[in-house]
Amino acid sequence: MAGGALSHIKVLDFTTHVAGPYCTKLLADYGADVIKVERPGVGDSARAMGPFPGDIPHPEKSGLFLHLNTNKRSITLDLKSSAGKKIAIGLSMDADLIVENFRPGVMGRLGLGLEALQALNPKLVMTSISNFGQSGPYRDYKSSDLLVYGMGGEMNSTGLDDREPIKLGANIVLYQAGSVAAVGSAGALFLSQDDGTGQLVDVSIMETQVGSIDRRMSALIAYQYTGENSVRAPLGASGYPIGVYPCKDGYLEVTGGLIYFPRVVQMLGDPPELLHPRWYQPESQTDPELKGEFEAHFLSWTLQHGKREAWRIAQESGVLSGPLNTMEDLSNDNHFNARGAFAQVDHPATGSLKYPGRPFVMSESPWDVRRPAPLLGQHNQEILEELGYGSSDVARLRTQGVI
C-alpha cells in the first residue's frame, strides 16, 4: 500500500467544531499523522452536535464529528494544568504543524503561542483559524455561519429582491474556510520542509468569504469598475430558461438562456414556434413577454418528465442542467457509487456506516480511511508513551485529571 501524500507530516490539532477539524481531516485523510487534543470529559463541541443514530445524543455517535475526524488520534489534555501544558509543549516539539481555532490570543495565554514554541521548534508552522482573523477591530467579535456569510460573502445578492438575503446550507462556509486553511497549511509546510521557515498562517473565516470565487470577488471588483453594488434580482432576471423548474417528481436546475438558448430548443425537439427569428434577436432574452411565452412552453415539457429523465434528455442536447437531489438520491446514485465516491467506515460505537468519501483521487498517494474518528482520549496512552512517559506516569496523569 502506497503511503498518503502527507505521511511525512505530523500535525498537532487543537481545533473544534467544523472549520478547523475539516482542515485537519483533509491533512489526515491524505496521510498526515494528526493528534487531536481534546478537553477531558467533553471533547470537541461537535461531539454534542447531531445527527445521532435514532436522534439519541451520545458523544461517540455524532455524525458530524465522526465525518470530520477520520484518521485522527485523540488525546485529552487539560491545557490549564501545568502537566497538561508540558505534554502539549512536548508534542509540539515533534510537530511540523499546529492547527488551532481558539479565540485569538488564547494560545498565547496558554503558553502555546507560536513565538514561544518556535524557540524550541523553529520550523514550526501554526495555522490559526478564527472568525475574523488574529488582528483588526472585529478580532474578538462573536460569529456564526450566517453572520460570517453576511459580512464576508455574497449574501447581499443571494435570494429574491423582495425578501431578506439568505444563507447557504448549514456550515458550508465553515467547510470552505477549512479547505482554505488546508491550502495555506500545505503551502507553508512545503516551504518549512525545504528551508526550515516556520510561520503563522492566519485564516479569517470572514476573509475566506471575501476572497471566495462564489460571486463575491467578482462582485467586489465589478463595484470597483462600475460603482454599483450587487442586488438580489427577481427570479429569472437574466434570460430564460434559467433557474429551478418543477418536474413530475421534483426539480431540475437549468441554465439555458443567452448563448445556450438554441441547445434548449433542440432539447425540446425543435418545435417550429421556437424556431421563429423573433427568439434570436440580440434583445430577445430580456423581453418579458417572450419570456412568459417561452416559460409556459417549457414548463409543460418539464412537468411531463421526471427530474432524472429530464436531465438525461437535456444533456443529450448539451444543456447545462442538474436535478435537485435529496441525500437519498445521492446515496443511491449509480455514478457516484461506481466511482467510489463514498466510504464505508467501521466505528466501535456506531458500527459500519456509509460516509462521504474522498474529494479527489490521487493515483500514487491515495485517500484512505486508516482509522475511524477516535473515541475521546482513545490514544492517551499510546501518544504519551511515544513521548516517553511510562505507564505509571500515564496512570498518575489520569488520576490527576490531566488526561
Place this chain on the structure above:
Amino acid sequence: MSKLPLEGIRVLEMTVVWAGPYCTSFLADMGAEVIRVESLATFAPLTRGVRAHPTETQLQNQPLFMGGYPDRQPGDRPWNRFPIFNVHARNKRSMTLDLSQPVAMKIFKDLVKVSDIFVENNVVARMDELKIDYQMLKELKKDIIMLRMPAYGTTGPYRDFRAFGVHLEGVIGHTLLRGYTDMDASGTTPVYMADAAGGSHGAFAVLAALHHRRRTGKGQYIELGQAEDAMPMMGQFFMDYTMNERNSSTTGNRHPTAIQGCYQCQGKDRWVCITIRDDQEWWSFSQVLGDPEWASDSRFAHSLGRWEHHDEIDSHISLWTLQMDNFEVMKVLQEAGIASGPVMNQQDSYDDPHLTERGMFQEAAQEDTGTHLYPRAPYTMSQTPLDILRGPVRLGEDNEYVYKSVLGYSDSDYDKLEAQGHISMDYPEYME
C-alpha cells in the same frame, strides 16, 4: 524574508470559468509561475466573457458580477475587462496559441517538458479532442503532476454531462438545503459553492502531490470530479441520511438551537444578521433593547421556548432593527457579547475598517482596466506575504516571455508563429 513557498514551480493551465482558475490562483499567490495556455480559436463562455465581443446593451442587462466591466463598457479588448476573470487572474501569465492548428500541440508539448504541473477543468470531450491525458504528459515530463477537474470525473455514466457549479450543487443535494422555508425550490437563486470548493481542494491536491513528489520523486494523476469534491461539505446531512434515512430540507436563515435571523434595518436594502445562543445572551439582548416587557415573557425564558416561538420573537426583533443602522446593531450587540453583523454590500466591504486594517484589498494595475483594489489571497502568511504582484493578466500578455524565455524559441520562430496566428493579444474579429 523567505522566498515564496512555490517559487520555482511552473504550472500550466487550460482552465475555464471559475473552479480551475480559482485553484491556480492559490498557487500563483504562493509564488508558482502559472501560465495560462489560451487558444485563440475557441472562446470558452464565461471565462474571459460570456462573449468575446459583447455589446454595451448585453453588459447593461447582465448581473453585476458578469456585466460589471469598467463603466459597463466593452472597451477595445473586452476579454481583459471581465469581472469573473479578473479576480482570479492576478499573479498569472498568459500565452496564446491556435489549438485548431496541429502545430499548436508541438508548442504545448514543449511547454509540458519544462513544467511541473498541468491543471484543466474542461468537459472531458475537450481533452479527448486534444488528445491530452496523463500518459501523454508523463512521456514528455516523467514527474509531471496532472490535475483534472471535470464536473463528474472521467469515468461513469455522467462523464460527458455538462454543468456549472450551480448544477453540481443540485446533484449533490445542496440546493434543497438552502432557500426560503415558505417557498418551494423554484425560489432558490444560484450560488456556486462547488466552484469555491473545487478551487481550494484542487490547490490542496496539487500541494499534496508536490509534497509527495519531493519525497518520492514521482509525479501523479489527480482527478477531482467537482460534484464529488463538494460532497464532504454536505457532511452532517449525508450522515443524517446514513444514520436515520432522513432527507433534510431548507431551514432558511435559522439555526438548529439558537435564535437566529437576518433582519431589516434603517435604509434601503440594509440588513443585519443576529445569532442569540443561550440564556445569558438572551438576557444581554433584552438589556440592550432596554428590557422591553415582551422579552421577559416566561415562554422566552429558556432556549427551547424561544425556539418554539421564533416567528414571534423575529417580529419583535425586526421592529427594533428597523429603526437602527445595521452597523450600529453590530456594535451594540457585539459589545454585549452577542453575535451580530451587517449584510455587507460591496461598498461596505471596501469601506470596512476591519478589512482595511487587515489589508484585504490591494491595488493592482492593468492596462485595459486601470488601477483598482482587488481582494488578496483569502489568508495571510507571516513570513512570506502573499501580495498581488501582477494585475489580472491580459490575453497573450506574456507571449514574448513564454515563447522566447521559457521555450527558447528564436526571434524568427516567434515571428513565424505570429504570422500563423498563434501569437496575439486579440481574439479574431469574427468571434461573436
